[in-house]
Amino acid sequence: MSCPYCDGTGWRQVSEDGVVRVERCECWRKGVAKTLLGSARIPPRYRSCDLSSFVTYENPQLQRAISRARRFIDAFPVVEKGLLFIGPPGIGKTHIAVSVLRQVVLEKNAQGLYYDTRSLLSTIRSTYNPVIRTSEVDVLRPVMEAELLILDDLGAERLTDWVEETMNLIVNTRYNDRRPTIFTSNYEDIPDPEALESLLVRVGFRMHSRLREMCEFLEYTGPDYRDFEFPPSSDDLYRKWQSQPKRKLPARASVRARARLKTGKPDLGWSGGRAGG
């Protein structure tokens, strides 16, 4: 059955102060959004992610992350910075990031794209194989040009010169073109070049300092949602979170201070204190 408002033309008449004009019908917008969602590469298990269905609990850092995500959706495409969700696995970072992507596509008809960082890198790598008839440009162009890109699980790939160069190329191009990117990472932002499991060490100094410029860092902790029968209750989540041992800053202040003296680089600082600490 064709649309009752536009008779299936995708345009409908509106009259304002006696002046009749045509505008895009809502059915057309929905059709476009559906096509855009279909090409956003959202993994099946995240296909119905929505911020409104995400169970939260009394965790100020998590609530801050959600409220920043909402603000990002409302403001898009006029957003100055992307977002970087940091925290241990299973606390819903991908859920929040994909929810933002879906809502921006559905509400703003933006062209969005999701990639797990490792799978993006291996896809790019596979283009060097002559048997595969996809070129590097075929993979990179949509990644560079997406109006909103999600790069999930940043830092999971072992840092090599090639990984560093490729990631810097992608991120710098998007930054220069003022296209926002949303990242997630399991690696804490410890401003210590000697803490091997830090974001800085996992992504490299250049990338880290670019991330600082282009993203708001939203770090939080919490229980692993996968430990619960779905959906968990807010109370269960809160109790589990409270019973978790608090993560501590590694006692490396003196090492950090020494490194700073040696390199003359400024302390990278903290984005907003320790979640749950």
Ligand SMILES: [Zn+2]
């Ligand atoms: Zn219509």
